[in-house]
Amino acid sequence: MSRQAAGLSARQEAVLRGVREWIAEHGEGPSLREIGARVGPSSTSSGAYQLGRREEPGFISRTGRCWRTCRLHP
Numbered sequence: 001m002s003r004q005a006a007g008l009s010a011r012q013e014a015v016l017r018g019v020r021e022w023i024a025e026h027g028e029g030p031s032l033r034e035i036g037a038r039v040g041p042s043s044t045s046s047g048a049y050q051l052g053r054r055e056e057p058g059f060i061s062r063t064g065r066c067w068r069t070c071r072l073h074p
Contacts, residue, residue: 014039015050016059020072029062029070 008016018038022030032044035051051067054060063069 011039012050012054015047016054016072019051019060019070023070023072029066029068032067035067 015035018035019030022034022038030038032047032051035047036044048067051060051070055062058073060070060072063071
């Protein structure tokens, strides 16, 4: 199932793309501020909300409390 078929908004897709690119470049997940800098101005709480909503359907998982521990799932 594609992400668009899963009902992701353009903003949610941009956040996931930003996380994917950051992990590819740095080898670890980005902080909320780094996500905001990459995908556009937003508050850290908005970024946390967007990422948290992606955890439920299984797009993202974390091994700790920090978003730097996030991993994307295909």
